[in-house]
Amino acid sequence: MKLNRKTLFEIGVAALLLYLVIHYWDNAVGVIGLIFAAASPLVFGAVLAFIVNILMSFFERNLSKLFRLKKPAKWLRPLCILLAIVTMLLVIFLIVRMIVPELYQCITVLISAIPNALRAAARWAEDTLNISGLYSQVIGELESNQGNLQETLTKGLNAILYGAGSVMSVAVSAASTVVSSVVTLFLGVVFALHLLTGKERLAAQMGKLMAHFLPQRTDRRARYVLHVLNESFHSYIVCQVTEALILGALCAIGMMILRLDYALMIGCLIGVTALIPIAGAYIGGGIGAIMLFSVDPAKALIFLIFLVVLQQIEGNVIYPRVAGSSLGLPGIWVLAAITIGGGLLGITGMLIGVPLTTTLYRILKEHVGKENAPLTSE
Numbered sequence: 001m002k003l004n005r006k007t008l009f010e011i012g013v014a015a016l017l018l019y020l021v022i023h024y025w026d027n028a029v030g031v032i033g034l035i036f037a038a039a040s041p042l043v044f045g046a047v048l049a050f051i052v053n054i055l056m057s058f059f060e061r062n063l064s065k066l067f068r069l070k071k072p073a074k075w076l077r078p079l080c081i082l083l084a085i086v087t088m089l090l091v092i093f094l095i096v097r098m099i100v101p102e103l104y105q106c107i108t109v110l111i112s113a114i115p116n117a118l119r120a121a122a123r124w125a126e127d128t129l130n131i132s133g134l135y136s137q138v139i140g141e142l143e144s145n146q147g148n149l150q151e152t153l154t155k156g157l158n159a160i161l162y163g164a165g166s167v168m169s170v171a172v173s174a175a176s177t178v179v180s181s182v183v184t185l186f187l188g189v190v191f192a193l194h195l196l197t198g199k200e201r202l203a204a205q206m207g208k209l210m211a212h213f214l215p216q217r218t219d220r221r222a223r224y225v226l227h228v229l230n231e232s233f234h235s236y237i238v239c240q241v242t243e244a245l246i247l248g249a250l251c252a253i254g255m256m257i258l259r260l261d262y263a264l265m266i267g268c269l270i271g272v273t274a275l276i277p278i279a280g281a282y283i284g285g286g287i288g289a290i291m292l293f294s295v296d297p298a299k300a301l302i303f304l305i306f307l308v309v310l311q312q313i314e315g316n317v318i319y320p321r322v323a324g325s326s327l328g329l330p331g332i333w334v335l336a337a338i339t340i341g342g343g344l345l346g347i348t349g350m351l352i353g354v355p356l357t358t359t360l361y362r363i364l365k366e367h368v369g370k371e372n373a374p375l376t377s378e
Contacts, residue, residue, distance in 0.1 A: 045191030
C-alpha cells in the first residue's frame with residue numbers, strides 16, 4: 001500500500017472516528033436511542049407494511065385471476081389493502097375474544113382455590129408422611145398472611161394515592177402514555193398505508209438513487225442482497241404462520257384425544273404464542289396449564305407432559321423440515337440461527353435470526369457455486 005496523501009487522510013479520519021466512538025460511546029448510544037425513539041412510528045409502520053403486503057399481494061394475485069385483469073385496475077390496490085387489514089383485525093379479534101375472558105375467569109378461580117389447595121396438601125402430607133402439626137401450622141400461616149396481605153395492599157394504595165403523587169398527576173401520566181401510544185399507532189398506520197399504496201414508485205426512486213451514487217458492481221450486489229433479504233423475510237413469515245397453525249392444530253387434537261378441557265381454546269393460544277420460535281409454545285403452555293389447574297391439577301400435569309413431548313417433536317422434526325423446505329435452509333442451520341439469535345438478542349434475535357441466516361446462506365451458496373462470477377439476481 002502506498003502511503004500517499006489520500007491514504008494518510010483516510011487513515012487519519014478512521015482513527016479520529018474510532019477515538020470519538022470510544023470516548024463518547026455513552027453519548028452516542030443515547031443519541032442513537034433518541035433517534036430510534038423518534039423514528040419508532042416509522043419503524044412500526046415499515047414492519048406493519050411488510051406484513052400487510054404479504055396478505056395484500058395474495059389478494060391482488062387471486063382477484064386479478066378471478067376478474068381476469070390483464071393489468072392492475074385503480075380500485076384493486078385499495079380494495080386489497082382493506083381486505084388485508086380487515087383479515088388481520090378479524091383474526092386478532094377472534095383470538096382475543098376466545099382466550100381473554102376464559103383466561104380471566106380461570107385465573108380468578110385459581111386464586112380463590114389456592115388457600116383450599118394448600119390446606120388439602122398440608123392435610124395430605126400430615127396424614128401420609130406423619131408430619132404432626134403441619135396442617136395447623138399451614139392454617140396459621142394462611143391466616144397471618146391474609147392479614148399481612150391486606151395491610152400491604154392498604155399501604156401500597158396509600159403510597160399510590162399520596163406518597164407517589166396526587167391522583168391528578170397519576171392520571172395525567174397515564175393519559176400522556178395512552179395519547180403517545182395512540183399517536184405512534186396512528187402515524188405508523190398512515191406511514192404503512194403510504195408505503196403500500198406507492199411501493200412500486202418508492203422502489204423505483206430507491207433504485208435510481210442507488211444507481212446514481214453507487215458503482216455499477218456495488219449496485220448490482222446491493223440489489224441482490226436486498227432481493228434475497230425480502231424473499232427470506234417473506235418466506236419466513238409465511239413459514240412461521242404455517243408452523244403455528246400446525247402446532248396449534250396438533251395441540252388441540254391431542255388434547256381432545258386425552259379428553260382435556262379447553263382443547264380448542266388452548267390449541268388456539270398455543271398457535272398464537274408459537275409465532276415466537278421455540279419459547280413461544282412454552283409461554284402458551286404455562287397459561288394453558290393455569291387454565292387446566294383451575295379444573296383439575298392432574299389434567300394440568302398431563303397437559304404439560306403432552307406439550308413437552310409435542311414441542312420436542314415439533315422443534316426437532318416438524319419445524320426444521322417446514323422451515324428448511326420453505327426457506328431453502330438446512331434444518332441444522334435453522335436450529336443454529338434460533339440458538340445464536342436467541343442468545344444474542346432474546347426473542348428479537350429468535351425472530352430475525354432465521355431470515356438473516358437464510359440470506360447469508362443463499363449469498364454464500366451463490367458466491368461459492370459460481371467462482372469469480374458477479375453476484376447478481378437472475
